[in-house]
Amino acid sequence: MDAVKIIQNLLDFGPAVFLPLIMFFIAIFVRIKPGKALSSALTLGVAFTGMSLVIGFMTSTIAPAGQAMIKNTGLALTAIDIGWTPVAAIAWAWPFAALMFPLQIAINLFMFYFGWTDILNIDMWNVWHKAFVGAAVMIFTGSPIAALVMCSIWVVMELKSGDFIKYQVRNLTGIPGVTVTHPNMLAIIWMAPLNRLLESIPFIANMKSSPQELRNKLGFLAENHVLGFFLGILIGAAAGYTAKDVLILAIKAAACLTLFPMVAQLFMQALAPISEAAAIFMRQKFPGRNFIIGLDWPILAGNPTLWTACILNIPVILLCAIFVPGNITLPFGSILITSLAMAATVITQGDLVRTWLIMVIATPLSFVGASWFAPIITKMALDTGAFVLPQGTTQVTWLAHNALFERWSILQVAQMIGGQYWPGVLVLPVFIIMYWYYVKEVKRRDAIAQAKVEAK
Amino acid sequence: MKRVVIACGSGVATSTMVAELLKNALAKRGIQVEVKIADFKSLSSQVIGADLLVSIAPYEKAEYGIPVVNGIPLLIGIGSDTTVDEVVAILNRK
Numbered sequence: 001m002d003a004v005k006i007i008q009n010l011l012d013f014g015p016a017v018f019l020p021l022i023m024f025f026i027a028i029f030v031r032i033k034p035g036k037a038l039s040s041a042l043t044l045g046v047a048f049t050g051m052s053l054v055i056g057f058m059t060s061t062i063a064p065a066g067q068a069m070i071k072n073t074g075l076a077l078t079a080i081d082i083g084w085t086p087v088a089a090i091a092w093a094w095p096f097a098a099l100m101f102p103l104q105i106a107i108n109l110f111m112f113y114f115g116w117t118d119i120l121n122i123d124m125w126n127v128w129h130k131a132f133v134g135a136a137v138m139i140f141t142g143s144p145i146a147a148l149v150m151c152s153i154w155v156v157m158e159l160k161s162g163d164f165i166k167y168q169v170r171n172l173t174g175i176p177g178v179t180v181t182h183p184n185m186l187a188i189i190w191m192a193p194l195n196r197l198l199e200s201i202p203f204i205a206n207m208k209s210s211p212q213e214l215r216n217k218l219g220f221l222a223e224n225h226v227l228g229f230f231l232g233i234l235i236g237a238a239a240g241y242t243a244k245d246v247l248i249l250a251i252k253a254a255a256c257l258t259l260f261p262m263v264a265q266l267f268m269q270a271l272a273p274i275s276e277a278a279a280i281f282m283r284q285k286f287p288g289r290n291f292i293i294g295l296d297w298p299i300l301a302g303n304p305t306l307w308t309a310c311i312l313n314i315p316v317i318l319l320c321a322i323f324v325p326g327n328i329t330l331p332f333g334s335i336l337i338t339s340l341a342m343a344a345t346v347i348t349q350g351d352l353v354r355t356w357l358i359m360v361i362a363t364p365l366s367f368v369g370a371s372w373f374a375p376i377i378t379k380m381a382l383d384t385g386a387f388v389l390p391q392g393t394t395q396v397t398w399l400a401h402n403a404l405f406e407r408w409s410i411l412q413v414a415q416m417i418g419g420q421y422w423p424g425v426l427v428l429p430v431f432i433i434m435y436w437y438y439v440k441e442v443k444r445r446d447a448i449a450q451a452k453v454e455a456k
Numbered sequence: 457m458k459r460v461v462i463a464c465g466s467g468v469a470t471s472t473m474v475a476e477l478l479k480n481a482l483a484k485r486g487i488q489v490e491v492k493i494a495d496f497k498s499l500s501s502q503v504i505g506a507d508l509l510v511s512i513a514p515y516e517k518a519e520y521g522i523p524v525v526n527g528i529p530l531l532i533g534i535g536s537d538t539t540v541d542e543v544v545a546i547l548n549r550k
Contacts, residue, residue, distance in 0.1 A: 122533075276476075296464075296465075301495075
């Protein structure tokens with residue numbers, strides 16, 4: 001029996017077939033009833049199929065408009081920003097994605113056992129971020145060992161980040177006993193010095209704002225279909241379409257942004273039983289010991305600063321798409337760049353002015369990064385068979401790339417394992433110095449937040 | 457059927473997880489509800505016609521005119537029975 005050949009044959013069926021199979025066996029392994037396991041597994045296959053449908057619809061809608069835009073304006077935005085939901089689908093389609101569950105759980109339990117973290121991370125959804133790191137490192141270096149090492153480092157950094165910000169999260173949300181272990185929080189590594197700098201400018205530090213009031217006024221702009229519609233109008237107008245075609249494009253664009261999260265829900269529905277089993281397993285492992293529960297970012301999402309800053313940043317995004325030198329990213333799926341806002345909201349403790357300024361400074365860099373990542377993400381999508389792209393015409397990328405700088409650094413360092421030392425030799429020491437400052441600064445801020453929490 | 461809206465950041469992961477947990481917990485008590493998943497930024501149009509909002513971010517202060525239950529205990533699996541009791545009490549009251 002040639003096991004490699006069997007696996008290769010299975011992979012050839014595509015992720016919509018082989019992932020449900022893997023899912024079924026994992027579910028049975030964690031003692032989920034066969035009926036429920038089958039239902040979960042099939043839901044995962046349905047999720048993949050649904051996602052490729054919507055992606056196909058999106059690329060066939062946006063790509064021709066992008067082409068027409070190049071002819072009409074000379075603006076060559078050839079990489080469509082697909083947003084995080086399709087990127088998650090690509091990551092799940094990585095053949096080793098399922099291994100990231102035991103990797104994350106094992107590293108977490110090991111660190112908790114030795115007291116190196118206070119966190120039990122029960123967020124199994126964002127395991128896809130580890131799969132993304134792994135898949136990107138594999139594509140970039142071709143080395144499975146480099147992928148494993150970098151994924152492990154990533155898991156450790158996420159857990160430590162959750163430790164460092166736990167009182168800041170509590171002060172923002174008022175929820176005791178939880179923190180955020182989402183990789184977005186790693187963006188605080190570069191935001192910490194920037195925030196410190198902004199704080200030291202009296203004019204900025206003293207500026208007052210009322211995020212709640214602004215959110216009530218502007219909130220409707222952030223609804224997916226409204227955003228999609230206006231983006232469609234802008235893209236259609238830039239493409240030189242007729243009024244009729246602009247409106248058709250705008251409604252289709254609104255449909256894309258509305259359908260993406262609806263389809264993505266299916267992935268979570270499929271993962272829910274495994275996620276629940278993993279959470280119960282982790283909680284029962286250390287009876288009597290105190291722990292902080294690591295969660296996904298939405299516990300921060302009630303904060304009006306987060307959404308207001310995102311909406312106020314939209315004009316900056318549109319300007320950057322046009323004026324950032326070398327940009328090829330056509331902003332679409334992640335037009336709000338929520339990822340920047342969540343980390344900034346934590347480090348600024350909900351200060352709208354500084355959150356927005358950090359986003360404004362980071363947005364052009366996000367375009368540079370997204371354009372850099374475009375060939376990698378496109379290759380990931382094609383290699384994993386996550387979805388089919390129109391041949392040679394379009395690239396896909398991810399504008400709101402979570403912890404973009406950190407992920408880029410990881411790739412550069414990963415290359416060194418494969419013997420390619422430039423620019424890793426420069427990136428590694430810079431990253432270590434930044435990390436050292438980040439630990440110092442974020443701990444200092446957490447102590448301040450702790451004092452505030454305890455005074456309440 | 458009673459309608460429950462569950463909201464999180466992007467209306468994808470956390471809200472779906474909580475929806476599954478709540479549906480299972482209510483089914484065990486023989487209660488069927490219609491669950492709608494929403495994201496915070498479009499919540500004001502999503503809560504129309506709903507009987508109850510389960511929120512993952514407990515400090516959402518906007519007023520929606522329907523009862524709000526904190527969904528965190530369901531998510532972390534600690535004290536979730538009390539949350540389900542709370543949900544059942546509100547649904548029965550209406």
